[in-house]
Amino acid sequence: MNADMMTFLKELKSRLSYEKPATVVMGNEAADLDSMVSAVSYAWYLYLIDNQLNPFPYINIPRADFKLRTEAVYLFEKAGIDIESLLFTDDLDLVKLKKAGNLNLILVDHNKLSANQADFKENITAILDHHSDEELYPSSAVTDIRAVGSAVTLVAEAFLKERKGAVDISLGTLLLGTILLDTVNLDPEAGRVTEADSKAAAEIIKVSSLDSEKLFEKLQFEKFNVSSLGSYDLLRKDYKEWKLGSVYLGIGSVLLPIEDWVSKDPEIANECKRYLKEKSLDVLLAMNAFTIPEFTRQLVVYTPDSGLRKSLVAFLESSELGLERLIVNSAASECIFYNQKNLGISRKKLQPLLKAFFES
Ligand SMILES: [Mn+2]
Incomplete structure (x- = not known):
């Protein structure tokens, strides 16, 4: 067939119809790089194998959330893919397609x-x-469920077996980048890589002449590079919330030093307020963690309720977190900033401490 991946992707929106059977290739709802690349590449594979299947890749998140996956933003751009052409949850109504009796669903990266x-x-x-x-x-x-390091390895195997010629620089970049990131650069010590991942990666490198070391390093960097994100997106990138006692608590993990965040956004207190209101929270925390020049944890506490703030701050300051007040910007007086000396207290460990506090 005379087609290339870019043309296939560019035509998705114009080809989309609820009136005829479609094969939707869908990754999991966390929509990490593996899920997104599996969906896009496997839909392209199916199109090459049998375009009567009428395949569509489906990115299982709203379009607005794509930019939070900074490693995906990098890799898709590197592969030359226009994000505009892709179908997100806001672009394709699966319920409508199902109701019309035209939904055939293929799951990738989840079962x-x-x-x-x-x-x-x-x-x-x-x-x-x-x-x-x-x-x-x-x-x-029909299932192919195997404990490999990356779901993309299974897609890569299909291409390498049936449509090797389609593995060009663009597709190779998508496949190889994802396998490398999922397997920590095929490092056995990380405990993720299997023989199938290494074999697929080696074959892709051979046919595409990609520099895998460079690609891995850049992806690893971009994964933690949140410099393009504003306060609102920094807070929601990796966010969890709970109801503890009568208190609604949200905690965002932020991969940026507080000092950099505040200088990037002096209006940080306003943004915390907006976020807290939108999520109907009583308390918003940000747990900042970064590795350069060394692994460091910091904490931001925000609540507009002064009584709650006082008791929470007293609890946190006497807790095992090892908090030291950090004076960064007097304009953000409603936010309280700390260095957290106890590096062992992650969000997973802080949550039960706060549960005990709010429930008492
Ligand atoms: Mn996966």
Whole structure:
């Protein structure tokens, strides 16, 4: 067939119709790089194999969230893909397609649908995944579920076996970059890589002449490079919330020193206020962590309730976190900033401490 991946992707939106059967290739709802690249590349593979399948890659998040995955922003751009052409949850209505009787669903990088997508179970026709098999799909579904380091390895194998010639610089960049990131540069010590990942990566390098060391280093850097994000996006990039006692608490993990954040955004207190209001929180915390020049943890506490602030601050300052007040910007007086000397207290460990405090 006379087609290339860019043309295939550019035509997705114009080809999209609810009136005819479509094969939707969907990654998991966390939409990490593995899920996104698996969806895009496997849909392209299916198109090459049998375009009657009418395949569409589906990125399982709103378009506005794509920029938070900074490593994906880098890799797709490096591969020459226009993000505008891709279909996100705001572009394709799966419920509508299902109602029209035209949804054939292929799951990549997961084999269990999220709770709000569980109704699509009967539409699943195939699965390509590397998570443990939950066996929740229809018995007719064709599955390739193997414990490899990256779901993309399974897609790469399919290309290398059936359509090797399609692995050009662009597709090779997508596939190789994802495998490298998922397996920590194929390092056995990281405990992620399998023989299948190494074999697929080596073959891609051979046919595409890509520099894998450079690609891995750049991706690893971009994954933690949040310099393009404003306060609002920094807070929501890696965010969790809980109801503890009667208190609604949200904690964002922020990969940036507080000093850099405040100089980037002197209005940080206003942005915390906006975020807290939008999420209907009582307390918003940011746990800052970064590795340059050395691993450091910091904490930001924000709540507009002065009574709550006083008791929370007293609790935190007497806790095992080892907090030291940090004076960075007097204009943001509603935010309280700390260096956290106890590097062992992550969000996972802080949450139960706060649960005990708010429930007492
Ligand atoms: Mn994965």
